[in-house]
Each structure stands twice: as C-alpha cells, then as structure tokens.
Amino acid sequence: MKKIMISGLIVLLIAPGLFGQELTGEEIIQKVNDQFNVDTSYAKSKMTITTSSGQKRTFISESWSKDKGEKNLVRYLEPARVKGQAVLMLNNADDIWMYFPRTQRVRKLASHAKKQKMQGSDFSYEDMGGGDAFIEEFTTKRLEDEKMERHDCYKLELTRKPDSDSSYSRLIIWVVKENFVPIVIDYYDEDDPDYHLKRLVQSNLRVIDGIPTAMKAVMHNKNDNTQTEMEILEVKFNVTLDDTMFTERELKK
C-alpha cells in the first residue's frame, strides 16, 4: 500500500505553463505528489508529543529517504529510552522492519501495524511513509477554493479507492496555490467519512537547497485532544544514498 506522506519536505517544481490554468483536482494532487517525492533526502527531526493532560514527550530522529520516498530509514537518537531503535520501510511502507537494540532483534511488521501510533505520537507509521499514496490510494475531487492559514489555496477532497487499505476514508487537503504545498490536511475515520479524526498543519516554509520546505508540522488529534509537533532541525535534498543503506544490515548499525 502506498503511504500518505506528511513529511515537511515539500519540493517546488512548478511547470511554468501551469500558472494561470484551471487545474483539475487530479492535476493538482499530481503536482503535490511530484513536489514532495524528492529523489533522496536526509533529515534530522524533533517530535514533541503533547498529551491531553499537557505532559510532553520529545524524540529526536534521523531519517533517510530514497527513490522518491519508496525507501525510508528512521533511526532514533533521543531520548535514551529509544536510542538506537530504527524503522526500515520499503515498497512505500508495504514492508516494515523494526530494530530493537537492547534485544538486537529485528521484527517484521505487517501492514496493519501502520495504523499504530509512532512512539505514541499522533502520527501513525502510515502517515510517515512515503510514495504515491495520494495518487494510488485516493480519487481526487476539486472543491471550491478557500483561504487557509493566510494562503490562497486549492481545496481538494480525496476519497479512498475501493481496493485501498488506507486507514482513512477521505482527506480534505488545502494546497497553497503559489507553491503547491499541502498546508493543511484533514483526516477522516476509516469507517465513518464524516468523523474528523485529526488535522495536520504545516508551517514555517523555508527554501532549503533551492527547495521550499515546511520546517514544522503539527498533527492535532481531535478525538484524543492531543497533538504532535514535528520540527525539522536539519534537512538535505538529493544526497548520495546507496541501496545498501536500506537493508537489515544498516538497520542494525
């Protein structure tokens, strides 16, 4: 299954001819998809979970991505409790392996595990995967344009395809017209398309290596009244990464 990528690594590669044209929903989502699926990338991120009682948990991780998000490796640096834990996702997160350094065990996870919260956060493994999820898993309809987070946006409704095993029945996405950044995404329950589960808001856009990048993403869980902030501390695009980086050998390093 293709994954819904929430990465802040938003690439601006707008074809000049597209400006001023009336785009269909499918064309807009294709642009969004093309933009955030960078060939290769490296990022160091800080994830802060705020619980419903106001307590905070902070994680720092490094991640490497290749083949437009088809291969991903995430390794935790902090806190000490999870240091060295790593997750390898291949085939757009259809295949996931987790490595636990204290037992030196690698565990293969089935796709249902992608519904699980990543380190207890409001992001699931599915949210963090890469690839062409918007295209492969959903059909897109363009709704009436709206202003969102002070940006003029295209508003899209993505409805899950019948053969998809995505955990979301539909998504509403606000895409900034200027740079095709999906600035806000609303996620709806797998079984109830009217039940609003969570909202992602991306912000702090910066140009990194010539690429506009959302340095901050906040996922708010409406159901649990919790939120998780993902902040990019360091990011590099189009870095040289060998395929051997995405193997069990590297996972256990």
Added chain:
Amino acid sequence: MKKGIILLVATLFTLSSLFAQKGVDIFGYYESQASGAQVQDDFWLLYSNKLRVDLKSSLSDKVTFAANFDYITYHGKTMWNILDFLPDQAVAEVPPGMEDYYVLPFSDRHFLDNAYIKLSFKYFDLTAGKQQISLGTGYVWNPTDVFNIKELFDPTYEQPGHNAVRLDVPLGTAYTFTALFSPEDNWQNSAKLAQLKGRISHFDYAITAIEKVWLFHDYTQFDPANMSFLELPEKRQLLGASTAGELLGLGVWAEYAYNWMENSDDFYELVVGTDYTFNFQTYLMIEYYRNTLGKTDYMDYKLNDWMRLMAMEQKAITRDQVYVSIQHPATDLLNVGLSAIYSISDKSTALVPTLSYSFSDNVEIFAYLNFNFGQEGKAFSKKMGNGGLIRVRVYF
C-alpha cells in the same frame, strides 16, 4: 557492597569523562524491581536493583566496539525452594536427604554481559566477542533459538550475551548468509551455526542449521565432584526454517525446527502466529507452540521435566500451548494488556494482565500480575504461585 557500588560509580564517571573525548557513547539504565508470589499461606517478596552500563564506540567506519556491564543486587526472599512450587507427585521423586539442593539462590552479581568488536568490510561483517544471538520469528517461543529461552510472562526482556565469532555476508540487498561459531572447550563441543536469510515478495525467510551441545541435568542425582546435579551433555543437531510476512491483512509468522539428538529421542518444535491492529489501536496476537519434548498427559510430568523447565534448560513441559495477547493504549502514556497462556495438552491456563506507563521521557513503569488456574500437577497450576512484578526503569 557499598564499596563496590561507590567504586563502580567512580569508575563510570572517570570513564565517561575519558571516553567522551574519544567518541565513546555511555548509556544504559537503572532498574528497580519487586516481584512476589503466593506460596501456600505465605507471600514471598523479592526485590532487585540492576544497573546496566553500555559503552559503544565507532572507532572508524569499519570498526565498532560495544560492551555492557550489569550490576544486580537482590533483597528480600533470596532463597526460593523450587520444591515448594512442584506437585506432590514430582516432589516424591526427590531422593531422601536431597531436599536442600533444590533451593534457588538469588545472589548479588556483576558481570560483563556483552563485549564485542565488529569489523565491517565492504562484503561482510565480522563480530567477535560476547554478543546477543537472536534467532527466529516467534514472539514467545523460538524453536530455532538454541541459545536463549524467553521468560513466558515477560518475553521481550533482553537476553544474555554469548561468546561467539559471527560472520554476516550480505548477498545483494535481500539476502544474508550468516556463519557463527560459539567456542567451548574443544571444536566438537563448540556450537556452529549457518543461516541463509532472505526476502521473497512481502515475506522474510530463513533456513538455519545448528550443532550445539545441550547441557541437561539429571535432577534426581547429585554429582559430589562438581557439587551440582549430574550433568548430561548431549549433542543436538537442528535444521529449522522461519518466515514472517502478511496474509489477508494479518501479520503471520511461523518457525519450525527438527532436532536430532545424540542419545535421547529426536523432537521438533513449531510456532505459528498471527497478529492484527484494529482501527481503535487495539493490538491482538495469537501464537501456537508445539514442542514434542513436552508431554501430552500431565500425569507424565516428572521431577526432571519440572526442574529443566524451571532451570530454563527446555522450553516447555507441556506439548501444545497457545499464547494470546491483547494490548491497548488506554491513554497516550499508558498501555494496558492481557495475556493468556493455555496448555492445550493439560488444559490449564495462566492469565497475565500487564501495564506499562511512560512516567517521563526516560522513565517507564512496567507491571504484571500472573494468575494460574490449573489444578495441581498441570503446567499452570495454582501451586506455581500467583503473584506479579513491578519494575521501574530509568534510562540514561
């Protein structure tokens, strides 16, 4: 004892300041644990404190050194007589005058658990020293793992290191060949392992061959020369296979091993498991385990069977078992669960409610209770002691 702890702490601080300059990572945890069990009309309590200090250094891209040192102290009821937990039928086999030999002491200990150097070359990795060896895909039981036996009520607890030389040769990105040699007093008695591991479609596969001397004891005979029960070493040759993947949306895994024994009867072990995460975040796992070394009739459980099980020399006393576990994040920081272990062979059950709580970024609390419902003589009999455990762990 106090002197030892002070010396250890001083050494750690000295080492940490020295190593910090040379790029050595120092980390680990401190763990305080209380466990208890109902034994007849009494409730026994055992407390332990464990300090684990890990060192890890990448001396270069090709050389990694890692080690960990464990210091454990025990308090409370530190002498447990195993016979108190066994059925009368098994106790009756104890030779007269030998009752005191069945006492399990919990003595303070400190040891180098792991210490190895890993050399990474372009085409292979070579790891030499005391290291963890984790084999198989099973969650509670691993038929192909002849080096470790997991704790039934706490199967994810870390396993001890084993002295070995290990060679891992990646064959492309999807396959790995592993050869391992775990030395004993001579070549014949040393453990040898060869494994081919790979990936086909969405499934991982491994074929494993192992030769190892399995050290049993005869718990009805005492060897005065060694001041221990009589050792019965026996060569074991194992051929096994394991897989893990996904079928119809369910996580599935299986593990099988056939064992050729030098003297006693050959036997096999089989694990089949499945798991699933529901949309409401509840996780369900079921694992079936067969071990033909286990007995089908609980009336056949002998003193040696019980003692080998307690001493973790063999994985099961009963032939067929099922492990069911359900876990749910009750809040962002609190996970609750319930595990049940059912012996299909003797129809006894143990229930294990669990709880894990994230107290802060680096502090976690884990607790479980265990209730046995079987009648005396069965694998999970009430006489085995209902009880529980609470553990607080602080990582640094």
